[in-house]
Amino acid sequence: MEEDVLYHLDLGTKTHNLPAMFGDVKFVCVGGSPNRMRAFAQFMHKELGLAGDGEDLADICAGTDRYAMYRAGPVLSISHGMGIPSISIMLHELIKLLHHAKCRDVTIIRIGTSGGLGVEAGSVVITDMAVDSSFKPRFEQVVLDDVVVRSTELDRDLAEELLTCSKEIPDLPTLIGHTMCTYDFYEGQGRLDGALCSFSSEKKLDYLKRAYNAGVRNIEMESTAFAALCRLCGLRAAVVCVVLLDRLEGDQIRAPREVLREFQHRPQRLIAAFIRKRLGLRPPAGNTLCPTE
Numbered sequence: 001m002e003e004d005v006l007y008h009l010d011l012g013t014k015t016h017n018l019p020a021m022f023g024d025v026k027f028v029c030v031g032g033s034p035n036r037m038r039a040f041a042q043f044m045h046k047e048l049g050l051a052g053d054g055e056d057l058a059d060i061c062a063g064t065d066r067y068a069m070y071r072a073g074p075v076l077s078i079s080h081g082m083g084i085p086s087i088s089i090m091l092h093e094l095i096k097l098l099h100h101a102k103c104r105d106v107t108i109i110r111i112g113t114s115g116g117l118g119v120e121a122g123s124v125v126i127t128d129m130a131v132d133s134s135f136k137p138r139f140e141q142v143v144l145d146d147v148v149v150r151s152t153e154l155d156r157d158l159a160e161e162l163l164t165c166s167k168e169i170p171d172l173p174t175l176i177g178h179t180m181c182t183y184d185f186y187e188g189q190g191r192l193d194g195a196l197c198s199f200s201s202e203k204k205l206d207y208l209k210r211a212y213n214a215g216v217r218n219i220e221m222e223s224t225a226f227a228a229l230c231r232l233c234g235l236r237a238a239v240v241c242v243v244l245l246d247r248l249e250g251d252q253i254r255a256p257r258e259v260l261r262e263f264q265h266r267p268q269r270l271i272a273a274f275i276r277k278r279l280g281l282r283p284p285a286g287n288t289l290c291p292t293e
């Protein structure tokens with residue numbers, strides 16, 4: 001194309017010098033909430049010892065309110081909203097952005113929240129395989145009037161590297177497991193607390209236990225599309241989500257906001273340690289404070 005307009009990011013090849021803006025990006029972190037991704041960029045700013053306090057980082061996508069994007073040195077932090085359609089649109093434009101910017105050797109990580117299966121709240125799950133609601137490692141994308149099935153395998157070495165990293169961080173219970181990706185938070189994740197209750201408590205527990213027996217340790221809403229797109233486009237990708245509750249014990253997320261905020265910060269601490277290690281940097285002194293989101 002003579003010109004490529006990245007509509008939902010409010011960026012483009014004619015309006016922006018993408019190689020100058022993004023050419024040296026090495027790590028891309030994505031997550032649902034714009035505030036979380038701003039807090040993560042501010043946290044990374046401090047962790048990388050960059051100049052200034054990082055409090056006034058500008059939203060690179062400020063011209064649109066679809067997604068928010070921040071930069072801290074070689075780290076790009078972007079929100080993707082909730083669910084597969086939202087993350088897919090963002091990823092298409094992000095991957096084209098990385099291509100136009102001539103980025104090389106980029107690692108992309110989703111840092112999110114999830115419901116656990118037989119896993120204690122606050123634990124961090126590193127995904128080895130993203131599976132669909134039938135526990136299969138596949139993502140079905142409708143293309144024209146065909147259903148195209150794509151593999152959702154993630155980079156195993158990267159997952160192991162992250163697990164090794166987690167072992168050096170105090171109070172960060174971390175495990176590797178399958179992540180189930182659904183199209184909905186309520187019925188789609190076997191919840192009985194939505195506006196509709198179309199199945200019994202016994203059926204719900206039977207389903208969740210079958211998921212557990214198939215190796216699923218957490219449930220969220222973007223991992224299959226994320227894994228499939230990144231894999232097809234040759235990006236090394238990982239999914240790292242904190243567990244907010246154990247779904248074998250209930251449906252409602254009742255932990256106080258303060259506790260949830262600290263939980264949300266856990267994948268960020270792990271990824272910060274991983275990035276610092278990759279860059280050969282030591283942690284800055286007194287850096288363990290939880291940022292505002």
Ligand SMILES: O=P(O)(O)O[C@H]1O[C@H](CO)[C@@H](O)[C@H]1O
Pocket residue numbers: 031032033081082083111112113114185220221222
């Ligand atoms: O914490 P984030 O990244 O938003 O991800 C999880 O939280 C949302 C549901 O509350 C879904 O998008 C799910 O995947």
Ligand SMILES: O=c1cc[nH]c(=O)[nH]1
Pocket residue numbers: 113114115116185189219220221244
């Ligand atoms: O139970 C949960 C919690 C967070 N995100 C989800 O998708 N499910």
